[in-house]
Amino acid sequence: MPNVVGANYDDAKKALEDLGLKVTKTDDKSGAAAENTVTAQSIAEGTAVSPGTTIELAVAKDPGGGPDGADTDGTSTDGTLVDGG
Numbered sequence: 001m002p003n004v005v006g007a008n009y010d011d012a013k014k015a016l017e018d019l020g021l022k023v024t025k026t027d028d029k030s031g032a033a034a035e036n037t038v039t040a041q042s043i044a045e046g047t048a049v050s051p052g053t054t055i056e057l058a059v060a061k062d063p064g065g066g067p068d069g070a071d072t073d074g075t076s077t078d079g080t081l082v083d084g085g
Contacts, residue, residue: 001055003045004038009059012038020051026058033060 002019004012013023028039042056043049 001041001043001045001047001049004041004057006033007038009036009038009057012057016055021049022052022054024054024056026056027061028058029061029063031060031063035060035062 002015004015007015009025013025016023030039033039037060038057039060040058043053049055
């Protein structure tokens with residue numbers, strides 16, 4: 001298993017899929033990394049894996065805080081709808 005932490009999600013996903021792995025994504029809204037950057041992976045670097053194995057990648061996402069506390073999808077940072085969203 002290669003280390004993809006710090007890589008752009010799209011690049012990491014392609015590299016892992018090219019190795020025959022399945023990739024799932026979770027949002028990391030900590031604000032600790034640039035958006036769309038892989039911040040963690042569920043299988044450690046150097047671990048032997050078989051084709052078809054699923055790896056979960058945590059990916060930095062803007063934590064929100066747009067106008068009136070709205071995220072870009074029209075919800076507040078706690079997931080509730082905001083007027084106009």
